[in-house]
Amino acid sequence: MGKTKHGGPMRLPKTPKPGLWVSPVPLGLGKVKPHHIYDTLKTVWRNRDNLPYAYRILTRGVCDGCALGVSGLRDRTLVGPHLCTTRLNLLRLNTAPAIQGDVLTADIDELRRMTSAELRELGRLPYPMIRERGERRFRRVTWDEAMDRIAAKFRAIDPKQAAFYLTARGLTNETYYMAAKTARFLGTNHIDNASRICHSPSKTALKRSLGIGASSCSYTDWIGTDVLVFWGSVVANNQPVSTKYIYAAKRQGTKVIVVNPYREPAMDGYWIPSIPESALFGTKLADDWYQVNIGGDIDFMNGVMKHWFEMEKREPGSALDLAFISKHVNGLEELRAHVEGLSWDGIERGSGLPRERIAAFAGLLARARSGVFVWSMGLTQHRFGTDNVTQVINLALLRGFLGRAKCGLMPIRGHSGVQGSSEMGADPFSLPGGDFDPATIERIEKLWGFELPKWQGDIVGVTLENALLPDGHGRRLRLFYTSGGNFLETMPNPDRIRQSLENIELRVHQDIILNTSMLADAREAVILLPAKTRYEQEGGGTSTSTERMVYFSPEIPGPRIGEAREEWRIFLDLARRVKPEEAARVMKAETAEAIRAEIALAAPNYDGIQDLAKQGDFFQWGGMWLCEGGVCPTPDGRGRLIPIASPGIRRSEDAFMATTRRGKQFNSMVYGEVDPSSGALREDVLMNPDDAAELGIADGEAVVVHNRFGRFYGRLRTAPVARGNLELFWPEGNVLFPSGVYEPHAGIPEYNTEVRVEKADVFYARKDRKYRTKEADEPEEAPAAPSAGTGAEPPCRTE
Numbered sequence: 117m118g119k120t121k122h123g124g125p126m127r128l129p130k131t132p133k134p135g136l137w138v139s140p141v142p143l144g145l146g147k148v149k150p151h152h153i154y155d156t157l158k159t160v161w162r163n164r165d166n167l168p169y170a171y172r173i174l175t176r177g178v179c180d181g182c183a184l185g186v187s188g189l190r191d192r193t194l195v196g197p198h199l200c201t202t203r204l205n206l207l208r209l210n211t212a213p214a215i216q217g218d219v220l221t222a223d224i225d226e227l228r229r230m231t232s233a234e235l236r237e238l239g240r241l242p243y244p245m246i247r248e249r250g251e252r253r254f255r256r257v258t259w260d261e262a263m264d265r266i267a268a269k270f271r272a273i274d275p276k277q278a279a280f281y282l283t284a285r286g287l288t289n290e291t292y293y294m295a296a297k298t299a300r301f302l303g304t305n306h307i308d309n310a311s312r313i314c315h316s317p318s319k320t321a322l323k324r325s326l327g328i329g330a331s332s333c334s335y336t337d338w339i340g341t342d343v344l345v346f347w348g349s350v351v352a353n354n355q356p357v358s359t360k361y362i363y364a365a366k367r368q369g370t371k372v373i374v375v376n377p378y379r380e381p382a383m384d385g386y387w388i389p390s391i392p393e394s395a396l397f398g399t400k401l402a403d404d405w406y407q408v409n410i411g412g413d414i415d416f417m418n419g420v421m422k423h424w425f426e427m428e429k430r431e432p433g434s435a436l437d438l439a440f441i442s443k444h445v446n447g448l449e450e451l452r453a454h455v456e457g458l459s460w461d462g463i464e465r466g467s468g469l470p471r472e473r474i475a476a477f478a479g480l481l482a483r484a485r486s487g488v489f490v491w492s493m494g495l496t497q498h499r500f501g502t503d504n505v506t507q508v509i510n511l512a513l514l515r516g517f518l519g520r521a522k523c524g525l526m527p528i529r530g531h532s533g534v535q536g537s538s539e540m541g542a543d544p545f546s547l548p549g550g551d552f553d554p555a556t557i558e559r560i561e562k563l564w565g566f567e568l569p570k571w572q573g574d575i576v577g578v579t580l581e582n583a584l585l586p587d588g589h590g591r592r593l594r595l596f597y598t599s600g601g602n603f604l605e606t607m608p609n610p611d612r613i614r615q616s617l618e619n620i621e622l623r624v625h626q627d628i629i630l631n632t633s634m635l636a637d638a639r640e641a642v643i644l645l646p647a648k649t650r651y652e653q654e655g656g657g658t659s660t661s662t663e664r665m666v667y668f669s670p671e672i673p674g675p676r677i678g679e680a681r682e683e684w685r686i687f688l689d690l691a692r693r694v695k696p697e698e699a700a701r702v703m704k705a706e707t708a709e710a711i712r713a714e715i716a717l718a719a720p721n722y723d724g725i726q727d728l729a730k731q732g733d734f735f736q737w738g739g740m741w742l743c744e745g746g747v748c749p750t751p752d753g754r755g756r757l758i759p760i761a762s763p764g765i766r767r768s769e770d771a772f773m774a775t776t777r778r779g780k781q782f783n784s785m786v787y788g789e790v791d792p793s794s795g796a797l798r799e800d801v802l803m804n805p806d807d808a809a810e811l812g813i814a815d816g817e818a819v820v821v822h823n824r825f826g827r828f829y830g831r832l833r834t835a836p837v838a839r840g841n842l843e844l845f846w847p848e849g850n851v852l853f854p855s856g857v858y859e860p861h862a863g864i865p866e867y868n869t870e871v872r873v874e875k876a877d878v879f880y881a882r883k884d885r886k887y888r889t890k891e892a893d894e895p896e897e898a899p900a901a902p903s904a905g906t907g908a909e910p911p912c913r914t915e
């Protein structure tokens with residue numbers, strides 16, 4: 117924890133700087149770029165039936181989009197308005213009326229013909245619904261009927277056969293906390309959240325190396341740092357207002373570097389609507405690119421360190437911050453021995469970059485007095501995601517970029533709730549204020565007044581696989597309670613996920629809108645529970661941003677939807693129905709204020725949350741910098757360098773490594789078929805022009821991307837992607853990824869794979885005799901049981 121307090125928002129310079137312009141032609145005429153004005157007008161039109169409420173949400177609420185963090189239209193980084201089209205696109209989720217007419221009770225096949233976008237457009241879920249096995253339609257039930265049915269199921273099964281999951285868009289800390297407490301009260305540790313498929317490796321790696329579980333710095337540290345590096349992170353698309361921070365940084369001379377297989381157009385140049393010169397002429401964001409192979413980051417960073425150690429041999433202190441290392445860091449010699457033992461050949465092959473380019477990057481960092489490293493899914497969504505992040509931490513420790521101004525490590529979060537979810541304990545490896553370890557368990561048991569289950573809970577991927585365990589198995593998933601989440605459109609291998617969903621006896625979907633996963637059958641019944649948005653919650657709610665700002669979002673006056681309830685209230689109700697007598701004794705907090713007061717006791721770093729009561733209230737836990745002064749919350753106060761071996765990806769000569777990217781979307785919610793930054797359609801397969809020429813495939817030709825896990829039917833689009841690599845849109849590309857392959861420390865599923873690409877006509881002509889087809893019983897790679905990375909035992913699938 118740091119002592120220094122955040123200094124508050126900074127001011128942008130008033131004079132323009134033409135050297136940063138993308139083009140002297142105004143408004144990016146002739147260029148592929150987002151159309152912010154058009155998108156804003158579209159938002160006004162879409163919310164025309166509820167404009168005053170929409171305005172109040174934007175001006176008073178805390179954004180429910182990404183976790184950059186903004187209260188109303190103001191943030192803590194820059195003076196001036198903070199608004200983006202992502203927030204505007206999501207606005208309709210909050211202003212839409214209830215689903216009209218008989219749609220909710222239509223034949224299930226009619227609903228199943230709709231896409232998730234069409235289901236979303238239907239409006240809000242107004243009241244509880246149930247669909248029993250064999251029934252063709254949902255039917256309305258009372259809250260009592262729905263909750264009693266769920267409670268009865270809880271009482272009838274072993275708690276190890278029940279699991280909770282919570283999404284990250286819009287949920288508040290109060291909801292996560294109540295869900296975490298309820299799950300343990302009901303005897304299960306199977307509770308997980310959306311960070312499992314995004315940043316769980318970040319937390320695991322940060323804990324392992326530094327003892328922290330969140331960004332070590334604040335956004336204001338970007339502004340004026342010598343080097344700002346984005347690793348596998350397209351912030352211009354996913355956290356759009358961050359482009360304003362990058363602009364501010366560049367105005368102070370910061371060098372911006374992007375490490376990514378695809379030269380993402382949005383990170384090359386962006387038209388920032390709230391900065392007049394940028395809105396007119398655009399801003400060049402990246403100063404340089406390092407187009408690594410998919411999965412080549414570890415090799416790349418080993419190359420950087422190898423170069424540094426060579427520099428040190430020639431001139432001690434020319435690359436490493438030796439004073440910082442000797443005072444604050446362990447493991448230098450082991451790391452040195454490991455890296456020096458690696459060959460440049462292997463590093464170049466693995467990273468896809470020549471030694472000279474790696475040396476250029478190493479030299480830039482060696483000369484920098486300060487640096488901030490930001491990363492996202494490009495590093496985490498790998499079966500070695502924790503090791504990827506560990507390498508970034510290794511670089512920062514070797515350069516002393518930690519715990520001081522303009523330095524730090526930032527896993528930038530894409531969902532408004534996700535930072536708080538694990539910190540509130542909605543995670544199999546966490547409890548409020550700590551890990552799932554004996555000391556924290558004891559502390560929380562005292563506070564909560566009941567005994568916690570001691571066995572290790574499962575990550576959500578394993579939970580879903582457990583639905584396919586044989587009947588009678590002690591860990592077979594029989595009741596799955598999910599707040600938000602659309603697993604069919606977020607997890608690898610959707611066919612397998614559907615089997616899992618259908619094999620669960622009772623599935624409960626607590627949500628504000630319909631999605632495709634809710635329409636899957638269940639063995640006994642599917643129950644839908646209508647939730648309130650964060651803006652409708654009595655007593656307001658809080659959410660924690662990437663930079664650890666805990667913002668208060670007040671209840672906002674406006675229309676309310678049918679029988680929708682506060683999510684925390686639904687969990688509390690469930691606890692009381694399953695074990696009424698004990699709940700009366702230990703589940704007492706029944707207002708948002710009382711929950712916040714309890715959070716402050718349960719999670720000591722959240723002390724202060726109990727005082728958040730009105731619009732604009734906030735605090736930053738941990739201060740400006742975690743590990744301030746280089747002192748880490750580890751047993752000896754020192755950071756840990758960890759040697760990381762190359763993952764050794766060796767694709768076949770005729771194969772590609774494929775990964776996914778995002779377009780006009782928020783998580784799995786797609787808002788446009790065309791990616792505004794690249795012009796790519798969602799069916800497009802992005803490939804390097806030289807690779808396309810070698811394959812004899814022209815732009816726009818139909819292709820099949822295939823491997824033993826699935827097939828993707830799309831169109832080829834040439835783009836500046838590193839050779840031998842492909843990019844597809846997420847989640848469409850998920851059909852190509854294996855299920856059951858998890859990162860061993862944090863449990864994130866693998867979202868990268870080797871594929872082959874062929875013209876569609878060639879594929880069809882050959883497929884019957886040449887290719888294996890995907891069959892239901894085809895064995896896939898054996899699942900790797902993840903260990904917690906937090907000192908807990910690995911989750912078990914077969915207990």
Ligand code: SF4
Nearest residue numbers: 179181182185200357
């Ligand atoms: S950048 Fe993120 S926090 Fe800011 S308005 Fe957009 S979605 Fe909301």
